Amino acid sequence: MKAHHAEVMQMNDRLPNATSRTDLRLERMNWPQIADALNAGISTVIVPCGAVEQHGPHLPLFVDAEHGTILAIEVALRLGNALVAPTIRVGCSEHHMAFPGTISLRETTFRAVCHDYCASLTRHGFKYICLLPAHGGNFKPLANMVNELNASVAPVCQIAAFTDLMSVMAVWKRVVQRQNGHGDRVGGHADIAESSLMLYLHPDLVHEEAAAAGYLPELTDAVINRIISDGLKSVTKNGILGDARGMSAEIGAECIAALADLMAEYFAAAQPEQH
């Protein structure tokens, strides 16, 4: 077994396109690299939970999936002993279904996927799983399931979920306000912050000329409940919450860094004691 392992490692070293050993994404590593990481005590894994849903007339559908992946890598770098699981690209997006293209998981499906991710990762020896939502519609389902998930992997593994959606909005508002004074344009969906993220990550897929204002008033509980029960289109015809105008790649880069700081701090504090 050991000899075989060493042989695979050597063979891998000779491959011209061998996966970079600094890449933290599980799906881009091979099994010996993952075995080595686990043996070296890298026992934390981040699971990004994204969405593939409408993001206004100017952004592609994969905003939250791409954002989740980059955020998870940044959080893993900050934690230092973590890898990144494959992003759950599709999430709970029922409230966006009135717009063409959106794919949505039922909450029961999303819960089942999270269960199976956590069960698989636990079997491989990860001891701490961090569920990282990059889509507003995933926060509540994650909060609803985290206790059950924890019970299913205890005592060998522990699971934490970041579920404070309002703190994400606060970070975006702070960054945008400091960068160009338009903090009031952060509305939480396809707004100046999310548009800036895409301008930073995938500028070729951003139609800046179509950026516009959407629903602008404060998101009260009543409005959020209406969005959940009647769909986003009942409050915004173009699918934007906030205002997309004024975006910049600099805002996008800073939003990612600031949010990664916040989430890494949360996951570090929620981490089980290392023995």
Ligand SMILES: [Zn+2]
């Ligand atoms: Zn989004």
